[in-house]
Every structure is written in C-alpha cells, then in structure tokens.
Amino acid sequence: MYVDIVLMENLIIDFFILKVTSKLSKVKTTSLKLLIGAIPGAAYAVIVFLPSMQMFSNPSMKIAVSALMIIIAFTPNKFIEFLRIISIFYFISFAFGGAIFAVYYLSGRGTIVGSVFLIYGISLPVIVTGFAISYLLMNCCWNYVQDRLIKKRLIYNVSIEVGEKSIETNAILDTGNNLKEPISNLPVIVVEYEVMKDILPNKLVDILNSKETEFNFEKLSTIFDSSDWKIRIRLIPFSSLGKQNGMMIGIKPDSVRLTTTKYVKEVKDVIIGLYNNKISKDGEYRALLYYEILS
Template sequence: MEVYIDILFLENIVMNYMILWVTARFSKAGTSSLRLFLGALVGAVYVVVLILFPGIKVYYTTMAKVILSALMVAISFSIENFRRYFKILAIFYVSTFIFAGAAFSFLYLNKTGGFVKNGVFYVYWQSSKWTFMIFSILTVVIIGRIFWEEIQSRLIKDKLIVRLKVAFENKIADMSALIDTGNSLHDPLTNMPVVIVEFLALKDILPFEIQSIFENSKENDLSSVTDIVSKSNWFSRFRLIPFNSLGKENGMLIGFKPDYIELEENEEKKGVENVIIGIYNRSLSKNAKYRALLSPELIS
C-alpha cells in the first residue's frame, strides 16, 4: 500500500482544525484562526513523524499522545488557569471521539476499506478520502449542533435564568439574564466582574451620545468611541474592556459602572454595586429567553 505523505499531512491539518474549532465552540475559550491552525499543524506533524520514523517507539505510547493533545490545546487556546485548561482538554477529547465515531460510521455504511496502524488511521486510496472527510465533518457539525442546542436547553430548564435590573442615573432596565459559567470577564482597572448585556435592553437608560455609538455601529471604531466617550458628561462612568472570543482576539467592549444591579432568583433579591456592564450590540439568545450573561460569582 502506498502512503502519500503530502495528502496525509493535509488531511490531518483539516481534521485537527475542525476538532479544535468544535472544541472552541463548546468551551467558548479565547482563540483565533491562526492559533487553531498552529495547533492543527502540530498534530499533523506528529502523524508525519510516525510515518517517516516508525522505529522510534516512544512516539507510539499513550503518554506521547496525551502530551501531544495537551500541547495542541495549549497552543490553540488562551488559558486562564489550570482548571479551565483541563476543562478545555476534556472537551477536546470528546470532540475527537465524536469525529472518530462519525468516521468509522461512514466506513461501515459505505463499505470503505481502511485500517489502523500504530495509532494512525488509513483509508484505501481507491475510496474517496475527501468524500470521507467531508461526510465526517458534516456529521460532526450536525451532531454537535443537536447536542449543543440540547445542552443549552437543559441549562435553561435547570433555572440558570434569573431576573436582572440595571440602574443608571435614576433609570432602570429590566431583563432576563443567563448565568454563564464561561463568563469570567473582569474589568482590568478595578477587577470588578463584567455583566454582558444587549444594547437594545439598555438603550433607554443610556445617554444619547452613547446610544449613537451603537445605533451607528461604531462600537468597533476605537477612535470614534474614545472621542464620543471623552466628551460625554458621564465620562468617568464609562470605560473600554478588552476581551477574547472565538475568532477574535483583543476585542473591546464599551462598559459602564451602574448605580447598582439587582438579581432576583427564586423570589430572593440581591443588590450588587461593584460590577461593570459591558454593552453588546447583538443578540445573545436566538430565542430571546435571555438578554444578558452573568458570571456565577455574582450569584454565590
């Protein structure tokens, strides 16, 4: 059997990238396309080394593969702490198992030849490798979407939705908020937790000059934002908050210090003053069940 190293290398980059991308979607970890590519590249190089140097037995050990996956995750994502790192690593393994299951299912249904040797999976050349890859990717995307929607639905059913009131200059905005375990955002100046809220949910309590930023979609124009905020009477209450999200590093949210926020859960109310509101100019929920994301530390 002939093995084409260039094709094998390219296939592994594509598959590794998709696995890391799915991991990013589920973990909500900060990353970028470049970092995902570099992580995928490391995994592909490892496979090529296995093929070119079959005599180096240490590369075939379970420990070597665990180290490889740990390295891929470390390269691909912004890691805040060890707990967060191991959570992302666990999601990476689950994503890998889903891809592997989809691949073997396709082989079974399509009666395509293939085998595993030294931890490397081969598909016979006469079968269409690219059809195999595309089918596997589509299967994982569909399965992942179904599972993600089910997980989100269960989270909401488990009463992770609370009532949130934001008070600013004698005005109050009232909305539903989701307790989001992935929201660990803090204001770098004060270290206060940041509550992410949709602009439209806050619009009526914001100063007109701040409203204009979002109505004209200028929230990503740093020079315009800085100019408008610096001239506002509420300059001392507003600030810029850096954040990382999937596909976007070094992003910036416009935030402000409210008079206070009030959280209501199971008819119990809790007031919080040391908090920052981050304004988001898009919808946070497709079904509009919540319009804000809360850090769990605000509830405890």
C-alpha cells in the first residue's frame, strides 16, 4: 500500500465532501479551511491501516474525527448548528459511498462471497464517477426537499366567511405581496375567483365569467342594487408583469381565519382580491397572503 497515494486520495475525497456539505448546509467558509478540515480525515484513513493503531478503528474514534473535521472546516458557534452540519456531512458521505458501491455492482467489477459483496482496488475513475453521480442526485433531491419543507411552512389553511356562507382553501405567504386597497389601506389577500364564486352574488359571477379585457364599471354598478354588497365591493388598482394599471375586484369579508399546525388567527380588517386565473400550476395553494396579516 502506498501511504502517500492513500493520503492524497482521501484528502481530495474529504475536501469535496466538506465542499458539498458547505453548499447544502449554506454555511459560508473558505476553501483553505475546508482543506485543513479534510486533513484529519485523510490522516485517519492511513492510521487505521497500521497494525499498531487498530485501537483507533472503533466507532467512537470515527465520530470524533468527523467532529474535528466539522469544527475545523466550519467553526459552528452553536451546538445545534454543529449537529445540523455533521448530519449533512454523514448524509453526503453515505450517499457517496453508496454511489461507489452502485458503480461497482452495476459494472460487475465486484465479487460476491456468500452474502457479502467485496470490492477490490477502488480506482480514481470510479471515485470520480461515484462522486459525480451522488452530487447530481443529492443536489436535485436536496433542493426538492428543501423547497417542499419551506413551502410547507409558508402554506396556511384559510377560511373566508361572507354573510352566512364560507369557503376554505390553502394560501401561501407571499413576501412580495404588498397590495392594499387604496381607500381603506387594508391589506389584500389575493384569491382565485373559482374558489370564491360560490359565495359571490350572481351578477358579480356573470361579470367575472365574461373575462372581459376592459373593466366594465357599468356592469359592476348593477351589483350595488343589493345593500349588503354595496358596502362590500372594492376596486383595487394593481400592476403586474404584462399588465400595467390593472383593476381587480375586491370584497370585504366578515372574517378570515388562518390555521396552521401551531395556531389559529382570525382577521377582520382585510380585503379579498378576486384573481381570475390560477395562482399555482399544481393547485397546491390558491391564494396569496399579505405578510403583515400575520404580524
């Protein structure tokens, strides 16, 4: 066994594992710190093969070396941050090891002895291939999982009550939504018209079903025959991509109830903006929450 080759190979592998850990954990560090952090791991890979150093091959020693690598490379300030980074580090390490195993297994370059799959002489091309495969899969899967977790925290169940009728839908907290009704200065929750139409008056449904490109004030004025809806209807000017100086019909609900796994909040001072299109392609949420409502 060539000690210098084993040392260099493990130094490169550990450096790239730490590099990916930095990317996925979004912890800023330097390449120099990552390289220095990889040294204990590379040295350990050499030491455990020495006959006189077999006492260092126990699991507790391996965890200690991993912890030292994380501390050197990232210098976490809090223990919880340390646990998060080292968990990601092990996740990447296991994925990398599994990718190398898969490359050997699928290429038929290993030997099955009983119930054990043996690998002899791991080559640099296999290491590079395994790392590339694991990195691509982890990058795709990690981004997907992160997006799902973030989105899950931002989605609320919304119940809107108008008179004796009510509807429920899912809404996402949109930090870019700062739309307010200009007269009352109340925040606007933008909701798909299709969600709201069962609790709207027939005349308003007819107007929104027509999907006219120009806003028809004459038709809208016919809704004012109803004294109840006369005080509910609002006109909300807005601008969006591809549509300048737009006008959205809004209504004043009696109440809006926001529900999460942690709490329930009721809001009365709010306007519902009726959006005559889809808000999300997959229908996972059908309304946009104004961020100030939750404060």
